[in-house]
Amino acid sequence: MSNAKIPDPDFAQSIIDAGGKTLDLCYQCGTCTASCPSGRTTAFRTRQLIRKAQLGLKDDILPSEDLWMCTTCYSCVERCPRDVDIVDIIILMRNMAVQKGYMAEDHKKVGRSLMKSGHTVPASDKLKQLRVSMGLSENPPTTLGDPAALADFQKIMNKTGFEKLIGGA
Amino acid sequence: MAADNFALFLGCVAPLRYPGIEKATRELFKGLGYDLKEMTGAGCCPAPGVIRSFDQATWLALAARNLCIAEKQGCDILTICNGCYGSLFEANHMLQEDPELLKKVNEILAEVGMKYEGKVKVRHFAEVLFRDVGIERMKQKFTKPLSYNVAVHYGCHFSRPTKIKHLDDPERPRMLDELVEWTGSKSVPYADKNMCCGAGGGVRSRDSKFALSFTETKLKNMKAVNAQFIIDVCPFCHLQFDRGQKDLPGYDIPVIHLAQLYGLAMGLPESSLGLEAHEIKVTL
Known part of the structure; x- marks a missing residue:
């Protein structure tokens, strides 16, 4: 069971409570991933990060390198058809990671x-x-x-x- | 707040890495009849990529402290950096929209005897030139016609997120191209023009090689159209392009901040542009 990803049912709500009110609006179209300059040359996938957040995969997200691949360029935010505040949500998750001691x-x-x-x-x-x-x-x-x-x-x-x-x- | 003057917010990279940007801004606005106020005791904006990513509460409180310094002077803030503009604009927007949040931040500021009322506007110097000064007034100040072919780099935090900034089109911005063309220079189109320089979001400090991969993509596209200079409105993008090229063999495109370009067009001496601080030699 070492690879099991155990969801934390409170994680998505904690992001919403911290200000990421639009997290639930994402319907996984992938426009963010297609727009992301970081994802062009790496395995970073914005859509996947947001889906993991919705699912409460906290232990997967907080220690990850992926969380720090975003340059906060807002290309995804400008194009998101659901107006998800993707950058704000990533920043809030970074804050949570730092609180857990994950900091370069x-x-x-x-x-x-x-x-x-x-x-x-x-x-x-x-x-x-x-x-x-x-x-x-x-x-x-x-x-x-x-x-x-x-x-x-x-x-x-x-x-x-x-x-x-x-x-x- | 008084519309005819501004409190000048310096930030970190301009005054401490490229003082020519600060000097040219001061001379430019003096020449236009503004009497810029000093934001004595201001600190880092704080940086939107690093500090906000570490702790939004600290970021917001320190940004509010900077806003208070301008509010006390009765002036709106003039920024010369997209990062400072991004942080101060967004923090200000959050505080003005959410009275509960403002109350919480003011409880922290009470520690240092400050209180933010929410009266300040945060402006970017380029949009002030475009909207407040305008082409007619600006052209009267230009004494030296320029005819460079340049690659304009907007940087991400100039107009985005557009839903709160309302400055320009997110996909096809024009403002900076027009500002450059007022000087007689030509803004040359190039592939992926709106792409990030790579420095933001804490990426430069955490993984400089990855940041540089963005920079190289942009430089390759700028070189392909024979751009003589890169024109930016952000000292952090400026630093990424200027210092980045030291580590990228085959590239040596000089980098000029719009305030420096305008200083040049207004006939400022080269000594006021601080070009010796640039890694990539600027030959005018």
């Missing part, structure tokens, strides 16, 4: 950068020099170089439990 190390790095600086990319000295040579401020007027603003940014992240979620700073 490179993604944790992005999360840590956000916590540290308020930005997803770091500022290099070379870049700062270029900014100054162009007549821009050394740091952009953001959380960089503004400790009070960064502290507020981090306070919000603490309140939502982000640090714990990505496995600590």
